[in-house]
Amino acid sequence: MADKPNSKRARRGSGAITLQDVAHLAGVSPITVSRALNSPSQVSQAVRTRVQDAIERTAYVPNRMAGGLASSRSRLIAAVVPSMVFSVFNETIEALNSTLFDAGYQCMLGLTGYSPEREARLLDAVIGRRPDGIFITGIMPPGRSRNRLMAAGIPIVESWDLTPTPMDMLIGFSHQDIGRAVAQYLMGKGKQRLAVVTAGDERAQRRNGAFRDAVHAVGLAEVLVHNVGDARTLHAGREALAALMRRQPEVDAIFCSSDLLALGVITEARARNIAVPQQLSVMGFGDVPFVGDMVPALSTVQVNGGQIGTLAAQHLMARLQGHAVPQPIMNLGFSIVERESA
Amino acid sequence: MADKPNSKRARRGSGAITLQDVAHLAGVSPITVSRALNSPSQVSQAVRTRVQDAIERTAYVPNRMAGGLASSRSRLIAAVVPSMVFSVFNETIEALNSTLFDAGYQCMLGLTGYSPEREARLLDAVIGRRPDGIFITGIMPPGRSRNRLMAAGIPIVESWDLTPTPMDMLIGFSHQDIGRAVAQYLMGKGKQRLAVVTAGDERAQRRNGAFRDAVHAVGLAEVLVHNVGDARTLHAGREALAALMRRQPEVDAIFCSSDLLALGVITEARARNIAVPQQLSVMGFGDVPFVGDMVPALSTVQVNGGQIGTLAAQHLMARLQGHAVPQPIMNLGFSIVERESA
DNA sequence: TTGAAAGCGCTAACAA
DNA sequence: TTGTTAGCGCTTTCAA
Numbered sequence: 001m002a003d004k005p006n007s008k009r010a011r012r013g014s015g016a017i018t019l020q021d022v023a024h025l026a027g028v029s030p031i032t033v034s035r036a037l038n039s040p041s042q043v044s045q046a047v048r049t050r051v052q053d054a055i056e057r058t059a060y061v062p063n064r065m066a067g068g069l070a071s072s073r074s075r076l077i078a079a080v081v082p083s084m085v086f087s088v089f090n091e092t093i094e095a096l097n098s099t100l101f102d103a104g105y106q107c108m109l110g111l112t113g114y115s116p117e118r119e120a121r122l123l124d125a126v127i128g129r130r131p132d133g134i135f136i137t138g139i140m141p142p143g144r145s146r147n148r149l150m151a152a153g154i155p156i157v158e159s160w161d162l163t164p165t166p167m168d169m170l171i172g173f174s175h176q177d178i179g180r181a182v183a184q185y186l187m188g189k190g191k192q193r194l195a196v197v198t199a200g201d202e203r204a205q206r207r208n209g210a211f212r213d214a215v216h217a218v219g220l221a222e223v224l225v226h227n228v229g230d231a232r233t234l235h236a237g238r239e240a241l242a243a244l245m246r247r248q249p250e251v252d253a254i255f256c257s258s259d260l261l262a263l264g265v266i267t268e269a270r271a272r273n274i275a276v277p278q279q280l281s282v283m284g285f286g287d288v289p290f291v292g293d294m295v296p297a298l299s300t301v302q303v304n305g306g307q308i309g310t311l312a313a314q315h316l317m318a319r320l321q322g323h324a325v326p327q328p329i330m331n332l333g334f335s336i337v338e339r340e341s342a
Numbered sequence: 343m344a345d346k347p348n349s350k351r352a353r354r355g356s357g358a359i360t361l362q363d364v365a366h367l368a369g370v371s372p373i374t375v376s377r378a379l380n381s382p383s384q385v386s387q388a389v390r391t392r393v394q395d396a397i398e399r400t401a402y403v404p405n406r407m408a409g410g411l412a413s414s415r416s417r418l419i420a421a422v423v424p425s426m427v428f429s430v431f432n433e434t435i436e437a438l439n440s441t442l443f444d445a446g447y448q449c450m451l452g453l454t455g456y457s458p459e460r461e462a463r464l465l466d467a468v469i470g471r472r473p474d475g476i477f478i479t480g481i482m483p484p485g486r487s488r489n490r491l492m493a494a495g496i497p498i499v500e501s502w503d504l505t506p507t508p509m510d511m512l513i514g515f516s517h518q519d520i521g522r523a524v525a526q527y528l529m530g531k532g533k534q535r536l537a538v539v540t541a542g543d544e545r546a547q548r549r550n551g552a553f554r555d556a557v558h559a560v561g562l563a564e565v566l567v568h569n570v571g572d573a574r575t576l577h578a579g580r581e582a583l584a585a586l587m588r589r590q591p592e593v594d595a596i597f598c599s600s601d602l603l604a605l606g607v608i609t610e611a612r613a614r615n616i617a618v619p620q621q622l623s624v625m626g627f628g629d630v631p632f633v634g635d636m637v638p639a640l641s642t643v644q645v646n647g648g649q650i651g652t653l654a655a656q657h658l659m660a661r662l663q664g665h666a667v668p669q670p671i672m673n674l675g676f677s678i679v680e681r682e683s684a
Numbered sequence: 685t686t687g688a689a690a691g692c693g694c695t696a697a698c699a700a
Numbered sequence: 701t702t703g704t705t706a707g708c709g710c711t712t713t714c715a716a
Contacts, residue, residue, distance in 0.1 A: 012414075012690090012691065012692065012711090012712065012713085013414065013691085013692055013693080014414040014472065014692085014693095015495075016472075016494070016495075016693095018692095018693055018694085019693065019694065020693075020694095028702080028703090029702070029703050029704080030693090030694080030695095030703095031694095031695075031696095031702080031703065031704085032701090032702060032703075034694070034695060035695095035701095035702085038695085042701070042702090043701075043702085044701060044702090047701085047702085059489075059490055059493055061466055061469045061470050061490070061494070062470055062693090062694080063411070063470065063472055063692090063693055063694070064470040064471050064472070064694095065407045065410045065411045065416060065471065065472055065692090065693080065694090066411050066692070066693035066694040066695090066708090067693080067694050067695070068407045068694090068708090069405075069407045069408050069411055069692090069693080069694070069695090069708045069709065069710085070693075070694040070695040070696075070707080070708050071694080071695055071696075071708085072354075072355065072356040072695095072708075074407060079451075083436070084426060084432050084435060084436050085432045085433055085436050085631065086428055086432060086630065086631060086632070090426050090427045090428060090432075091427055093426060093451075094425070094426050094427050094453060097451060097453050098453065098455070101453075101464070101467075106450060106452075106467055106471065107450070107451050108448060108449070108450050108451070109421075109435075109439060109449050109450070109451040110448075111436060111439050111440065111443075113440065122443070124403055125443075125448055127403045128403050128404055128405065128406040129406050129407065129448065130356065130358075130405055130406070130407055147401075148401055148403070151401060152358070152403070153357075153358075233631060233632060233635070234631075234632035234635045234636065235632070235635045238635060260632060263632070263636075264632075264635065267635065267636055267637050270637055271637055288428065289427065289428060289575060289576075290428070290575060290576035290577070290602060290605070290606075293575070293576045293577040293580060293606065293609065294576065294605075294609055295609050295612055295613055354695090354696060354697085354706090354707065354708065355707085355708055355709080356708085356709095358709095360708095360709055360710085361709065361710065362709075362710095370686080370687090371686070371687050371688080372687095372709090372710080372711095373686080373687065373688085373710095373711075373712095374685090374686060374687075376710070376711065377685090377686085377711095380711085384685070384686090385685075385686085386685060386686090389685085389686085404709090404710080405708090405709055405710070406710095407708090407709080407710090408692090408708070408709035408710040408711090409709080409710050409711070410692095410710085411692050411693065411694085411708090411709080411710070411711090412691080412692050412709075412710040412711040412712075413692085413710080413711055413712080414692075414711095
């Protein structure tokens with residue numbers, strides 16, 4: 001055992017193997033070990049081998065907190081998402097995480113639960129970790145959180161939405177365009193009595209607003225809206241159709257703010273022997289992985305969450321390597337996937 | 343602007359506001375600011391107010407890497423999961439994350455993609471962050487990764503399975519018991535020709551093995567097995583039923599290794615006009631949030647992933663506060679949820 | 685209740 | 701190619 005330099009003070013530290021220990025064992029200075037790890041080309045073959053050997057024998061794992069502190073690069077990316085439970089953000093996070101991981105970055109997860117108060121606390125916690133980059137679902141409205149985020153000077157990707165004034169980079173699509181396109185699609189199928197089943201979040205409201213405007217523009221009847229609030233469940237979708245049928249039995253097309261709600265509407269329709277899509281067309285939103293294989297296959301709006309994650313990771317990494325990102329604001333668009341339900 | 347002490351060397355550091363800056367502004371020493379933040383009761387009311395004020399004015403956010411390095415407590419918990427995309431682990435992670443966050447911890451996400459090679463790399467990356475605790479889905483088989491993990495001396499919760507020799511703490515249930523219970527349940531309904539549709543992972547195989555043994559024990563026909571490998575999709579479930587029907591049209595009950603596969607089997611059954619459950623019983627696994635509201639409602643095995651996450655967080659935190667965890671090994675059991683499909 | 689000194693484990697800057 | 705020195709921004713230890 002190489003003995004450590006004894007200070008007069010009591011011992012501190014975690015007791016784990018350090019770069020020092022490895023350096024002693026290999027008979028080189030600490031910085032040489034550091035270089036063997038981080039820029040091997042700067043170290044001679046012979047020394048590199050000795051260092052590798054010492055690392056292997058000690059099972060040394062570098063302390064990234066220390067490294068991050070010293071270099072001001074944490075190799076950490078924070079991802080801020082409303083929810084993970086069967087949500088459309090799953091694929092985004094998985095793609096982001098795996099692209100980053102392969103490049104040596106790690107992903108810190110932050111869940112807001114669709115709560116602004118929680119989001120504010122979360123953002124301070126995130127900034128405290130000094131991540132090299134931040135991925136945010138949605139765009140950050142003006143306010144305290146936005147100011148702090150911008151002041152932190154960390155590369156940021158906002159997503160899932162569009163704005164002329166992002167904090168930094170942006171990868172998204174237009175919710176208004178989606179609402180309008182769905183309305184036109186449904187009206188193009190000859191539907192006359194349109195309704196909306198929606199969660200309470202603001203992006204959904206914007207889709208709905210544009211949907212309603214498009215319907216009004218051609219003089220059709222008022223669009224019925226059923227708001228499920230935070231209950232983004234299949235069950236809520238079933239109840240929504242029940243409620244809608246009570247209010248207006250002639251409804252012949254429903255635009256849902258998520259695929260899961262749409263599945264609920266379809267399920268309830270089946271239970272009531274309402275033919276989909278003949279009597280009732282149902283459109284979802286998100287195109288989560290399995291809805292195309294159901295019977296009837298769900299017609300929905302595809303937004304390619306996986307691509308958002310992959311692109312965000314690439315933009316962030318480019319920026320961290322000092323490259324300029326050629327297209328920091330991207331509109332990925334969307335597509336209406338025509339299947340059986342509408 | 344308070345001027346910083348000028349070293350002869352070129353400037354380093356991130357340029358962000360530090361505890362020093364706040365201390366200068368408040369006219370106290372850095373350690374007092376630290377105490378005002380971490381143990382306010384040790385600081386006089388007057389000083390505390392001045393410090394708070396300085397923090398507010400500078401929008402200071404403490405650097406957790408520095409704090410973690412100095413204190414050997416990162417306030418970070420790592421969660422290692424196979425996948426997040428519409429998986430049964432969603433609720434576990436969400437519960438874990440939110441319990442921890444409310445206690446001032448943050449969650450680092452690690453995805454293995456069911457790949458052992460990736461898992462090994464991931465674990466080293468995780469250890470490098472010096473998390474205060476680690477949550478692992480599954481139990482770690484003997485080998486290099488397990489040794490390194492144990493050597494790191496970090497509190498660990500393994501989960502979703504049982505073993506007499508966990509690394510540390512364990513919150514799970516018996517996959518054998520589940521396989522056996524499902525077989526008995528199905529046979530109790532008078533089913534005679536049982537089959538299994540399964541993903542390739544080892545835990546599923548253990549459920550299947552026990553299922554098959556229980557069926558053989560009473561002398562019923564060989565259990566047909568259809569393995570979908572890594573394709574844990576609804577689509578794979580549909581194809582599985584098609585394949586099974588080709589091999590043995592008299593199959594009258596199928597145990598699926600996930601709810602999504604079960605949904606696929608049911609969907610295909612409907613497409614083929616096979617009555618569920620009269621002609622064909624279908625059991626899932628996981629009880630993910632919406633399967634109980636479908637038509638037919640899915641009968642499945644409930645394992646309460648949310649509770650695993652909450653308990654794991656509590657165990658980890660208790661340990662970090664120096665409390666002994668009274669029951670470090672817990673068998674949460676499971677329940678068979680009888681609904682319409684079986 | 686407050687502060688001074690030392691150091692956590694690593695890397696940037698400078699030097700040889 | 702390798703090493704020396706001086707921090708990164710915080711908290712622990714010891715002292716008043």
